[in-house]
Amino acid sequence: MTLNNDRRIGRYAVLLLISEDPKETKDSIERLGWRACSGKVGSMEASKVVAAIETAARKNDIVQTGLYRESHALYHAIIEALQGVTRGQVQLGSVLRTVGLRFAVVRGKPYNNSEEGEWIAVSLYGTIGAPIKGAEHETIGMGINHI
Template sequence: MISLGKVAVLSVLQTEAEEISLLEQSLALGYKVYKGKVGSMDSAKIFAAVETAAKREGFIGSHYREEHALYHSILEAYQGICRGNAGLGNVLRSAGLLYSIVRGTRAAGCADDGEWIAVALYGYMGAPMKGFEHEVLGLGMNPI
């Protein structure tokens, strides 16, 4: 069984060839999936990139609950890649990330639980010098 969080994480980890199969399987189960990339030393730019993509691709509308669920999903994923409350920029760290946004039920066939939104972040973080970075992965999920 494939779940919302698993689709989000696998989307950012897979190569383009593997991604096609996952996308077909996810769509058949009713999930909406988007993948993008962002790099910055400024956390606000990371949040803005994911939120802008979610709005542009129709993952959320202008309802407060949808925007709130997305924001907290991004925040949870971001805290995962930052190992807690530390951020970027002001502590001289930069990030190059792939991100995925997934909307649907928490688990396939679990419609009585309502819709959820998940955000996964995967990539590299470290000192803003090539060769001084390491891999990071974060996931956030919230009900809409």
């Protein structure tokens, strides 16, 4: 099992997230035969962040709605990314924190051996803090899971 350095799925998810030209980055991702989407979400509830990312991934054909293994892989990648954003404690409103995030989801085959299958990466970047304007700081998180 060898990860192809030119096909690092997490790197592409972060690049799509922070790119000055997301269309160019998405075009690069699609040239690899991969799929990607991005969007924004803000909430005091982690469940709304998860729902927004899952909805975008389904609408953009990153995961198929009827296949549990695909939704399951996406869910775990989202939760791993949220753990990075929230420093290991996936809590927001219950501890009076809110987030304003951009997200990116990338699906593809990052290994030289195609039998390793498809993987999914979720990256999050934005702000987290008290629900008071100006009382937030930057945050970033990434999660990767096999499908």
